[in-house]
Amino acid sequence: MNQIHHYLGGSVAQGESSRFAPVYNPATGEQSAQVVLATANETREAIRLAQEAFAQWSRVSPLKRARILFRFKELVEANADELARLISSEHGKVLSDAKGELTRGLEVVEFACGIPHLLKGEHSLNVGTGVDSYSLMQPLGVCAGISPFNFPAMVPMWMFPISLACGNTFIMKPSEKDPSTPMRLAELLGEAGLPDGVFNVVNGDKESVDVLLTDERVQAVSFVGSTPIAEYIYATASAHGKRVQALGGAKNHMVIMPDADLDQAVGALMGAAYGSAGERCMAISVAVPVGEETAERLREKLVVELDKLRVGPGQVDGPDNDMGPLVTREHLKKVLGYIQVGVDEGAELVVDGREARIEGAGNGYFVGGTLFDRVKPGMRIHREEIFGPVLCIARVPSFDAAVTMINDHEYGNGTAIFTRDGDAARQFCEQIQVGMVGVNVPIPVPMAFHSFGGWKRSLFGPLHMHGPDGVRFYTRMKTVTQRWPSGIREETNHFTMPTH
Ligand code: NAD
Numbered sequence: 001m002n003q004i005h006h007y008l009g010g011s012v013a014q015g016e017s018s019r020f021a022p023v024y025n026p027a028t029g030e031q032s033a034q035v036v037l038a039t040a041n042e043t044r045e046a047i048r049l050a051q052e053a054f055a056q057w058s059r060v061s062p063l064k065r066a067r068i069l070f071r072f073k074e075l076v077e078a079n080a081d082e083l084a085r086l087i088s089s090e091h092g093k094v095l096s097d098a099k100g101e102l103t104r105g106l107e108v109v110e111f112a113c114g115i116p117h118l119l120k121g122e123h124s125l126n127v128g129t130g131v132d133s134y135s136l137m138q139p140l141g142v143c144a145g146i147s148p149f150n151f152p153a154m155v156p157m158w159m160f161p162i163s164l165a166c167g168n169t170f171i172m173k174p175s176e177k178d179p180s181t182p183m184r185l186a187e188l189l190g191e192a193g194l195p196d197g198v199f200n201v202v203n204g205d206k207e208s209v210d211v212l213l214t215d216e217r218v219q220a221v222s223f224v225g226s227t228p229i230a231e232y233i234y235a236t237a238s239a240h241g242k243r244v245q246a247l248g249g250a251k252n253h254m255v256i257m258p259d260a261d262l263d264q265a266v267g268a269l270m271g272a273a274y275g276s277a278g279e280r281c282m283a284i285s286v287a288v289p290v291g292e293e294t295a296e297r298l299r300e301k302l303v304v305e306l307d308k309l310r311v312g313p314g315q316v317d318g319p320d321n322d323m324g325p326l327v328t329r330e331h332l333k334k335v336l337g338y339i340q341v342g343v344d345e346g347a348e349l350v351v352d353g354r355e356a357r358i359e360g361a362g363n364g365y366f367v368g369g370t371l372f373d374r375v376k377p378g379m380r381i382h383r384e385e386i387f388g389p390v391l392c393i394a395r396v397p398s399f400d401a402a403v404t405m406i407n408d409h410e411y412g413n414g415t416a417i418f419t420r421d422g423d424a425a426r427q428f429c430e431q432i433q434v435g436m437v438g439v440n441v442p443i444p445v446p447m448a449f450h451s452f453g454g455w456k457r458s459l460f461g462p463l464h465m466h467g468p469d470g471v472r473f474y475t476r477m478k479t480v481t482q483r484w485p486s487g488i489r490e491e492t493n494h495f496t497m498p499t500h
Contacts, residue, residue: 010196026092029363038204053197090178105157130492139167234460250413268442335388413454
């Protein structure tokens with residue numbers, strides 16, 4: 001059985017633990033590897049290596065740090081086909097989606113390559129007579145990242161490029177469901193010239209995570225995953241004096257106004273609801289048509305499009321499927337369970353993905369695209385994150401009712417409005433209690449030079465990921481106030497603060 005270990009101090013390190021987790025190929029249902037789950041001691045060893053490497057790395061010029069990231073970017077590009085296959089073989093997503101996630105990750109690397117500019121800080125001349133003040137943005141030390149299964153390349157790349165560029169060392173704890181891609185990224189960082197110990201991968205579960213949350217040598221924790229775990233990470237790591245950004249789950253609504261271009265809205269919804277089998281934190285899982293007529297037209301068009309949805313293995317000869325399998329059998333069971341919950345709660349099951357005929361499905365974890373109508377707030381399929389290819393239509397009579405439904409929801413990650421009316425769009429952007437908003441854009445993931453994060457129970461901690469918030473998160477500011485009384489020039493010999 002192929003075993004996946006750790007990456008410590010610049011090379012693959014054999015795991016000692018006798019605890020393992022299985023890694024599957026979701027398209028076939030076969031186990032492809034087992035990942036060795038790190039012990040607490042192995043995790044402490046990773047922290048020691050990262051701490052040791054910090055002394056040198058933090059003093060390397062930002063320009064040189066950026067040059068290593070430039071080389072890393074070239075290597076990821078050169079190996080994009082292999083990486084996309086690796087992602088698809090453990091996650092299940094189709095190759096075009098896997099390449100898409102690599103591109104989004106690389107955009108953060110490109111942003112991090114501008115680090116000399118981003119670390120310039122602030123400067124004020126003459127805050128007193130002959131006195132200047134300036135800020136230094138300095139690295140924190142050892143940082144840790146804990147990532148979910150659904151973006152094994154992109155989410156780690158939201159974190160480590162900026163952290164490393166700022167001069168920190170890093171320990172990545174990937175999802176145990178698809179750990180091979182982060183391991184490969186670690187090797188490519190090494191090939192790019194990153195010194196040993198600056199980036200480490202510890203494969204594990206709660207045992208290793210708990211060490212990262214509590215060990216006093218770890219300064220900051222970035223987390224992306226489900227809300228209950230995000231909340232636990234935030235509470236535990238901040239109680240241990242660390243800065244934390246913990247991104248959680250989502251239930252994203254898309255409002256379709258009566259004046260929207262419906263063909264565009266339906267095209268957007270198909271990609272946003274069913275792409276990557278709905279396993280995206282920015283997936284649209286609730287369509288909110290305003291008015292009965294909009295709802296009827298929307299439903300009719302969605303049914304036609306769902307009939308054309310190509311579901312099948314992520315890696316096929318010829319054109320990609322639209323959507324691959326779910327990540328594990330357990331997750332498939334959960335999603336199938338939610339479809340039954342929806343039926344039992346009285347929502348109208350318009351298209352039942354359980355009945356889809358899927359070519360080449362074998363023992364893979366497949367379910368077809370599913371559509372519910374007449375879903376109401378309060379139903380579990382509206383309240384809870386399903387994280388599968390299940391789209392709910394929740395009809396509302398007015399724009400205000402749509403806004404209320406979204407604002408009353410526990411999650412506030414992403415949302416969108418489709419309309420031709422600038423005033424409605426403007427009002428939506430202002431009133432909506434959600435962190436990322438799209439206007440005629442279904443999945444409004446901010447570009448790397450903006451920051452990514454939700455509101456409410458979709459994010460714990462004040463700072464979002466990547467972009468300017470990423471740089472703030474991975475640096476601490478020091479403000480220097482200085483004067484140089486030379487004894488020669490009379491006017492600077494007297495210390496007068498602030499300004500008289
Ligand atoms: P998860 O919460 O189960 O796991 C995330 C990480 O936490 C993994 O590395 C896992 O090993 C670790 N973990 C799990 N249980 C733990 C525990 N008890 N103690 C310590 N660590 C633990 O999430 P997942 O199923 O891998 O990913 C899907 C979830 O991630 C969805 O809820 C999705 O919305 C969310 N997500 C959010 C965003 C965002 O930006 N907000 C992005 C991607 C995914």
